[in-house]
Structures are given as structure tokens and as C-alpha cells.
Amino acid sequence: MRQQQIPAPILFHPLKHHLGYIRLFLQESELLSELELKIALRTIGGSQLDLYTGPLSSQQLSLEVIAYLQQGGLLHPDAFRNYLAPSGYGLCSLSDGSGWTLRWGLHEGRHVHLHPARYSRHTQRVKANHLKTAIAAAIATTRFQRSMDLPLLNQVRDRWLALPPVEGYTAEEGLGKVLALLL
Template identity: 50%
Template sequence: MFSSELPKPILFHPLKHHLGYIIQYIRRNTKSTASEIRKDLLTLGTSQLDLYCGALSPQQVAQEVSTHLKEQELLQPEIFRDYLKEAEKDYRCITLSDTTDWVLRWGVIEGRYVHLHPARYAVYTIRVKAAALKTAIAVVIATQRYMASETDLSLINKVRKEWLDLAPVKSFRSTEGAGKMLELLLKHN
């Protein structure tokens, strides 16, 4: 599911911003090729991102945002664009039912003009580097595929090099970066 499975006008990238979706992605892709996984994970980009770890599904998030826009009479593209411009920063934040803050921006895909992502440092949200998230997702898939009993540095570097075209790492700690993400994802798989 990318935005195409969510109601219009929402543009949302759950593989980049939604822990529950990532967990489902891992379960669905244990038999996918390294090339297919790399293609998906390249969409995460190369910078930092905010990852929602709360209980709302991507569909619930999209529905709550759509309801908010409808109640505020912002469901027309021109009206929504003006609403953003009025903020003098080209985005607006709203709070959903679980108290998380979400950022609304202008979407660049036709028919999906409400670009949505979790707010930086919001409740139920963690900030993570894209390479750390890519590594963690790919390593969890590789661990299941190879039936590895543990995730050691050699497996991590094999995945980084062969699956993701990333440089190997000299160390890997469960308390930071990709190690912290890996621990989080392994807890759910």
C-alpha cells in the first residue's frame, strides 16, 4: 500500500512513516528478491524521517485527516493550497485522535494534493535516518529468509552491500541508529 490504497486526496508514504505498515511489509516480503526490496527501500530517500509508532492504521490516519479537511471545508485543491499559504510556512499541523501531530503539505501527485507525514518529535513518533531504517527492514527480512538465529555484523554488512548498495559498518549497537530500529522491528516479527 502506498498512497494509491488510501482515499484521495491523501498522499502518504507508509513504508517511510508508519511502523505498523513496515511490519506488514516485512511479513509480506520475506520471499521477495533483493532487487525488489532495494527498489521499495530506495523510496525512503537518504535523509532523516519521522516514523509513527502509534496504534492508528494508515487508513485511520488518512480518514481522520480527510474528516478534518471536510469539517474545515478544505477538500478543494485551490482552497487547501490557500490554507497552506496563509500559514506563511507552506504547511499546517493537525492533531489526530491519539494526540499525535501530523504535518499537512502540498502534494505533487495529481489528485493527491494533501501530502501527509508525522510531525517531527511528535508523541508516538521517532526520528530515524533513512539508511538506518532501510538497513533494519532488510536485515529483518534477511534474518527470516536465511533462518538466521541472530543478526551479526557479517549478515548486516552482507545485506547493506548486496541488497542496499550501502557501505559496510564497523560496528552495530542495539542502542542507536540501525541497531535501535532493528531491535524495534525484531520485537514485532
């Protein structure tokens, strides 16, 4: 799967938090087996999340955060940990006006865990299961050469996501709004 490399020390999950990356993922999803697709979608989790919809790529976001931390002398792990100490997180704004939450990353060499800030510019709050369903359904329309409908949605929820069926959705809320972002 072609993707932009996220520079260290940033830890960022673009399939969960970056609309541009998700759209690229959809375009290249034919390269994934059904098992690989299930594994990728499982990483999105099951709670609410913030989805960045702005113009900056994952790599650009990361580079701007690195520059922000360098300016403040906060890039080294010890300095970054001390910066986070009072509340467990930090906030920064980037060139497009979006806000980002910085937390401690638990992966070796990736100590800056980056999340879109809740309710910030270019960010939408979505349910993880709606995002997973929308991604799976968008992929299924191409794979199975079908148009989007409720039976297809419920087929991917069952087969790929192990989620119960939905009775319906509207374009104005929840799942329908996330589908509109992707299709």
C-alpha cells in the same frame, strides 16, 4: 503485497513513515523478488525522517486527516493550497494525540501530502539508512535463516542497499534502536 488502501486525496508513504505498515511489509516480504525489494527500499531515501509508531493504521490516519480538512472546508485543492500558503505547511492532531504535517502533494489526485510531525507523540526521528538497513536485515534473517549479526547487516547493506559496511552498533542508539523496533 497486501496493504491498506490510502484514500484520495492523501499522499502518504507508509514504508517510510509507519511502523505498523513496515511490520506488515516484513511479514509479506517473501513475496518480493530481490529486485522488487531493492526498489521498495530505495524509495525510503537517504536523509532523516519521522517514523509513526502509534496505534492508528495508515488508512485510519488518512481518514482522520480527511475529516479534519472537511471540517475546516479545506479538502478541495484550491482551499488546501490557500491554507498552506503562508508557511507551505499545516499541522493537525489526530485521535491518538499524534501530530501530523500537511504539505502540498505533487501527484494527480493526491494533493494532501502527509508526514508525521517532527518530535510529536508516537513519533521517532530516525536516519533513513538506519531504517532501510533494519528492514533489509529483518527480511534477510528470514530469507537466509540466519540470526541477526554484524556480517548479515553488512551483507544486506552491500547487496541490497549499496551502502558501506558499519563497524558495529549498540542497542541504545541509532541503528540498534531501529532494529529493536522491527525485531
